[in-house]
Amino acid sequence: MNNFNFYSPTEFVFGRKTENSIADYIKKYNGTKVLVHYGSKSAVKSGLLDRVKKSLDNAEIDYMLLGGVLPNPRDTKVYEGINICRENGIDFILCVGGGSVIDSGKAISIGVEYDGDFWDFYSTDKKIEKALPIGVVLTIAAAGSEGSDSTVITKEDGMLKRSTGSDIIRPKFAILNPELTMTLPAYQTACGATDIMAHVLERYITNTKEVEITDRLCEAVLLTMIKETPRAIKEPDNYHARANIMWAGTVAHNDIVGVGREGDWNSHTIEHELSGLYDCAHGAGLAVIMPSWMEFVYKHDIMRFAQLAVRVWGCEMNFQNPELTAYEGIQRFRHFLSSIGMPINFEQIGAKKEDIPLLIEKQGISDGWGFVPLDKDAVYQIYMNAVNAKI
């Protein structure tokens, strides 16, 4: 196990009707003038935004609204938010939505407190030193941004998708009411579930040895997702399925299951180019890329993939040929993704084989990093696995 620091000071407020206490939490964390940041349709349509506004009105908390955050949130919206905050003396950002809204809110929170261009944090090694406090009302279990230290933004000019992070941008509080996710269509639910599983798998596939506690914690989240995701898709109003998925999503990415081990985020990075170029859902891109990436790297540590196959996917260990078990686990993962309605190859997300050189050109993979360091040829092979994937 490697040395690590773990600091997760977010207050999680979980359960039915918890959004009713939104004003209390904003006050607790010293918000007096709030930017309410949200997406486009669902928060408005469901009436959630109206309820949030009413809570703030009742508590006499001053606020401004900034909606219209798109999936794969854009730098243009961030600049808009920074200006609003500066011009109006905003001291707290309330994100009502999912990962895109929260990531956008995090970017605004950094940008407001920085003299230069906020994109510096995403495009260089520049360290985050200050940020406005943010709070969250979560509406989809997926990105884990409600408890994480990271944020991903897409620069419209060139559709470059980049990330940054710091403990400083972890939300002060996150209100997690599983009821708010019951209206999600099956496809979005499955995309979210895929993202959650990817966050765990990218920690699980590691070269760090002797990490039994975090291995087991990772497996715990995956096993939960395998049980609860099909149930939430079949019974969208099942509170318990939604609740288990929601807490799994937070635990998957606040890093409690990933401390003390190297992760490998190359498949997230490879996917970002897909969703950046085709604007497909991030989870859908991951469903296409992750098994394809695993097929490329699994021989590097067959016993790790065999462990995953046996402990998580219920494969029987082939003691004569562990490689077969390792491979079987990857195929079961792909089958599972397909069974919850996810695409598994290029064609199913409208991606084109001919675009692969362009995708490779743009990709931001760091050289020499990860479970298996990837060069451009490797990335080509992974994209080709994704072109050819079938079940």
Added chain:
Amino acid sequence: MNNFNFYSPTEFVFGRKTENSIADYIKKYNGTKVLVHYGSKSAVKSGLLDRVKKSLDNAEIDYMLLGGVLPNPRDTKVYEGINICRENGIDFILCVGGGSVIDSGKAISIGVEYDGDFWDFYSTDKKIEKALPIGVVLTIAAAGSEGSDSTVITKEDGMLKRSTGSDIIRPKFAILNPELTMTLPAYQTACGATDIMAHVLERYITNTKEVEITDRLCEAVLLTMIKETPRAIKEPDNYHARANIMWAGTVAHNDIVGVGREGDWNSHTIEHELSGLYDCAHGAGLAVIMPSWMEFVYKHDIMRFAQLAVRVWGCEMNFQNPELTAYEGIQRFRHFLSSIGMPINFEQIGAKKEDIPLLIEKQGISDGWGFVPLDKDAVYQIYMNAVNAKI
């Protein structure tokens, strides 16, 4: 799953040599005049205390020393600490030790900021509203107090052992260096491991339904302890075994694996009277009580205990008679405890059957509470199970 709040703002600093940065963390959390609180022998003998003092000296941080905390820490030492803090304007408490030292430090931190008798918080429902900040250098993986919101103190007059808790008393930081636990004798290592497993099991055995994510996370910690504890006992210097146990111990009790579900802390309470009266190690008392308690309650929910038996203890499910599987899991637990050198019955901790009426008289179990609410007859039966236990 029940509604819950989870707030764990402790900064965990984990790994080799991390205690060298102690002064930095005290400064980060605004400590200027520190009470260094510790036990009796090991912190001194190992040279750790000298290294801590040297770090504070080098950083020119003013401090006073208060050692001599006993296992099952006493109210008398707490009063002493409160006086020292008040008389010397102490603004930060650094606990160098295990659960006893940290629990004592937490009690002092509450007492300093309270006009009345600190025991009020332990003996009544009085709510903790303020406490001095505390930091930890952990020397044994066991109590989980380095990340928990709770503290247990024994009142010498009558040897009453009582607890209290609040998010306010969670340590600001906890330095966790597994190397510091390598000098622990096998018996103490096993006592600590038993305490860790008890913390998980007391969350696991619940009447709350639909808690797959926390069930799985609990199982993850237990599986890790089953693998790593015998290794740490056999190879005391095995860093990896110590590291996995250390993080398991923190995760077991900072409540990340127990949120949204009722626990049952009756066996901890029943044990407290044992270690209170006989001054045996808390972990040893738990090893005697927990399986005996399980034997008394398991028929209340056979499938829960069968799940534990299958998923954690590797029992094969008896589909014709799940009760046998459930019971087999409890026996495997007791065998495991015995295999790591723990006592499993009254005789082995020097407890006497004749004292049972006295133990029952003193016990602080709340009526009508827990997985199976216990009355005095029930507690009598559990103690009798512990008298008669054998493998």
